[in-house]
Amino acid sequence: MKIVLLDAATLANANLASLSTLGQLVEYQHTNKEQVLTHCKDADIVISNKVALDAKTLTELPNLKLICVAATGTNNIDLDAAKQLGIRVCNVAGYSTPSVVQHTFTLLGNLMTNIHRYQQDCANDLWQKSNMFCRLDYPITELAGKNFVIFGYGSLGQAVGKVAEAFGAQVIIAERPNATDIRPGRIAFTEALKMADVLSIHCPLNDETRNLFNRETLDLLKPTSFVINTARGGIVDEAVLVEILTNNQIAGAGFDVLSVEPAQANNPLANYQGHNLILTPHTAWAAKESIDRLVKEIANNIVNFNNGTASNVVV
Structure with missing residues (x-):
């Protein structure tokens, strides 16, 4: 054979x-x-x-x-x-669930604590030049007590939810868009987005989810919210997200996926240089x-x- x-x-x-x-x-x-x-x-x-x-x-x-x-x-x-x-x-x-869960919170943790910016400052000798024992240049936010909205509540979404709860977050499961009935334990899609301090995406890419997070839906998020996508590229409108990040309409985004992979030279997220985006090259699954x-x-x-x-x- x-x-x-x-x-x-x-x-x-x-x-x-x-x-x-x-x-x-x-x-x-x-x-x-x-x-x-x-x-x-x-x-x-x-x-x-x-x-x-x-x-x-x-x-x-x-x-x-x-x-x-x-x-x-x-x-x-x-x-x-x-x-x-x-x-x-x-x-x-299901083989990559622990790896993707870990990566999800790695992206979120870096964004909420601005670790990537503080690490760069240390590498540039700014801590060495500080006039006190620490540096407090960038905001640090706790996950505890925040609304953690999950869209896509299969085995991976459920595993992410357990970790979010361990951090002390309030897990909210978003219902499908345009659902006529809201299932027990879920919140209507638009209402969930309005409540989100964190939006974590774990759904497949299909005709219903392609560009689901677009100008209309992303505008529902609070300016203090974070968006994490370790699912598939194409679920979020990348050009719109760059505009939103540029205008600081949300606090930050962590993405491990793009609509075309490997990243293309003209991809808006790949070209974006703002500190409120962390982009990794589809490695969430690869422990x-x-x-x-x-x-x-x-x-x-x-x-x-x-x-x-x-x-x-x-x-």
């Missing part, structure tokens, strides 16, 4: 022994669009994190039986074509332990598929 890993570099030199014991493992650090067919030739199983497999490509891979997505999102696979061709697609869910869990679960998906009991099935 030939197993082809198309973008091994995304697994950060993880131990792939559990995969190599399952067949002939062929690793490619990167695969561009022109190389997909060549790299996948004669493969029984293809593992892809972000390499796109469209309908035309899938029809030219007659040996392909299983696609293992090395992630939760499957938007890089033409699922309809895979289903029509009898190709099983499996993903991995060593998280990647180890990912590889282990991919191996389990292959074993289960071979045993006729496919797991984490998408199609």
Whole structure:
């Protein structure tokens, strides 16, 4: 059985022994669009994190039986074509929850305490020149007692909520926009945004959530609020957010995702230089332990598929 890993570099030199014991493992650090067919030739199983497999490509891979997505999102696979061709697609869910939760609060903690600015001042010898034992140049805000609004209350949103509560924050679960019924324990979307001291986004990107946080909805936030997005780029209108940050209409934003990745030269958030934005390059998921869990679960998906009991099935 030939197993082809198309973008091994995304697994950060993880131990792939559990995969190599399952067949002939062929690793490619990167695969561009022109190389997909060549790299996948004669493969029984293809593992892809972000390499796109469209309908035309899938029809030219007659040996392909299983696609293992090395992630939760499957938007890089033409699922309809895979289903029509009898190709099983499996993903991995939940593997990165602890890592993403940690990153969420790392972004928020840095913003609320202005650690990034204080650290830079220390590096520039400003503390050494201080006339007292500390520096109090930038505001420091506690999370305790604040309204922590979560949009997207799946397993990840719930895990974030538990940590927010441990900090002493009041967790508020935002209902879907335009919902006719408000579920128990949730607050209407617009009302939740008006209440938010922190807005933490954990929903998938789809037609309903694309640019959901736009001029109209972001204007509902308080000038003291923070926005954290460790979900997907495209959920927040990036150009509008830059305007809002530039005008100090909110206190700050922490983003780990952009609408197009890697970051493009013309991306508004990538170009923004204000101190009230912290941008990281889609690393929230990538703790060593998280990647180890990912590889282990991919191996389990292959074993289960071979045993006729496919797991984490998408199609």
